[in-house]
Amino acid sequence: MEHLAEIIAQFAFQGEHAGEEVCTDGHINDTYFLEFRDGEKKRRYVLQRINSHVFRDPAGVMANIEAVTSHIRQKVTEQGGDPEREVMTVISTRSGKPYYRCSQGEYWRAYNFIEGARTYQKVEDPVHFYHAGRSFGQFQLLLADFPADSLQETIPSFHDTRRRFQDLLQAIEADPKGRVAQVKQEIAFVLEREADTGVIVDLIASGEIPLRVTHNDTKLNNIMLDDETGEGICVLDLDTVMPGSALYDFGDAIRFGASTAEEDETDLDLVSVDLELFTEFARGYLSMARDFLTPAEIDHLAFSVKLITLETGIRFLTDYIEGDVYFRTAYPEHNLHRARTQFKLVEEMEALMPKMEEIIRSILAGGLEAGA
Ligand code: GN1
Numbered sequence: 001m002e003h004l005a006e007i008i009a010q011f012a013f014q015g016e017h018a019g020e021e022v023c024t025d026g027h028i029n030d031t032y033f034l035e036f037r038d039g040e041k042k043r044r045y046v047l048q049r050i051n052s053h054v055f056r057d058p059a060g061v062m063a064n065i066e067a068v069t070s071h072i073r074q075k076v077t078e079q080g081g082d083p084e085r086e087v088m089t090v091i092s093t094r095s096g097k098p099y100y101r102c103s104q105g106e107y108w109r110a111y112n113f114i115e116g117a118r119t120y121q122k123v124e125d126p127v128h129f130y131h132a133g134r135s136f137g138q139f140q141l142l143l144a145d146f147p148a149d150s151l152q153e154t155i156p157s158f159h160d161t162r163r164r165f166q167d168l169l170q171a172i173e174a175d176p177k178g179r180v181a182q183v184k185q186e187i188a189f190v191l192e193r194e195a196d197t198g199v200i201v202d203l204i205a206s207g208e209i210p211l212r213v214t215h216n217d218t219k220l221n222n223i224m225l226d227d228e229t230g231e232g233i234c235v236l237d238l239d240t241v242m243p244g245s246a247l248y249d250f251g252d253a254i255r256f257g258a259s260t261a262e263e264d265e266t267d268l269d270l271v272s273v274d275l276e277l278f279t280e281f282a283r284g285y286l287s288m289a290r291d292f293l294t295p296a297e298i299d300h301l302a303f304s305v306k307l308i309t310l311e312t313g314i315r316f317l318t319d320y321i322e323g324d325v326y327f328r329t330a331y332p333e334h335n336l337h338r339a340r341t342q343f344k345l346v347e348e349m350e351a352l353m354p355k356m357e358e359i360i361r362s363i364l365a366g367g368l369e370a371g372a
């Protein structure tokens with residue numbers, strides 16, 4: 001990246017810039033790992049270009065992140081944890097701002113790099129997923145007393161599945177790339193499930209399910225697990241922390257982490273839901289969340305897994321029809337392949353619904369002991 005030097009010079013990094021690596025994870029922002037030499041010491045930082053097509057108000061995103069990380073930092077410190085590792089630290093610019101707007105009008109921000117921990121694209125050891133569940137549950141717990149109305153809605157109606165369905169209908173109608181004819185089967189799959197799309201939004205609107213401060217993007221690769229212990233150390237990617245439903249966080253984590261294949265696997269025979277992984281995550285999550293979840297939330301946990309997977313499939317399909325304007329893609333059918341894995345998972349989740357419900361009941365009854 002040509003003007004990276006201009007950007008790096010703006011941030012209050014310590015030491016001398018000694019190199020960088022591009023991170024290929026994530027479908028939205030551009031991420032670089034920077035290496036610095038500070039005397040004998042090596043330091044690493046994360047530098048990101050915020051996708052301002054997706055995040056229309058990058059300053060608002062950073063204001064949210066600063067508020068949320070300060071809140072968590074205080075709690076971690078009070079509880080005797082290590083605030084250097086257990087919460088993201090925003091590195092300010094040399095003029096004290098949480099982001100830099102470069103000469104090309106793009107917004108950049110930086111974080112410290114958490115050492116001795118890593119992210120995973122796929123679960124390698126089931127116990128890792130138990131720990132991921134604990135961490136996302138704890139994240140919601142730490143933010144339970146955060147003033148939700150002080151947060152800006154960084155992407156309005158983000159998990160409004162009914163709206164996502166409407167967006168798909170509009171894309172089909174416009175068909176700007178002539179791709180609709182090719183995805184008739186996928187469209188029919190979604191149309192058959194229209195009724196599902198309003199279930200949780202309606203329960204939130206009627207007050208039966210509470211709005212909470214939630215993460216809204218709980219992919220496995222948004223959590224750092226300690227290299228030594230495998231425990232969840234730090235929740236990443238706080239761009240979409242907003243008032244939302246705990247159900248979306250639970251469902252999205254399962255969607256991604258309990259799948260036996262990656263999100264863009266083209267051999268659908270390899271894509272299926274691993275119930276052992278579902279159980280591990282649910283055990284970890286409920287060990288933290290069982291005391292604050294309401295009965296209505298608990299009743300919809302298994303359904304949320306299917307709903308958020310359907311929603312993500314709808315979003316990939318919509319983006320495919322619109323010509324790949326939202327998610328980063330590596331080749332022309334990428335979004336279509338992603339949509340297909342999600343719909344394959346939805347089908348399986350529908351068949352597994354009674355089993356998932358049963359597992360949740362057993363965990364809550366103490367039959368499947370939490371603790372790894
Ligand atoms: C995006 O940024 P990343 O890759 O963690 C997306 C999520 C989707 C996910 C699908 C802001 O997450 O909502 O579930 O891709 N983030 C945004 O993999 O749209």
Ligand code: MG
Pocket residue numbers: 026027219221222237
């Ligand atoms: Mg991410």
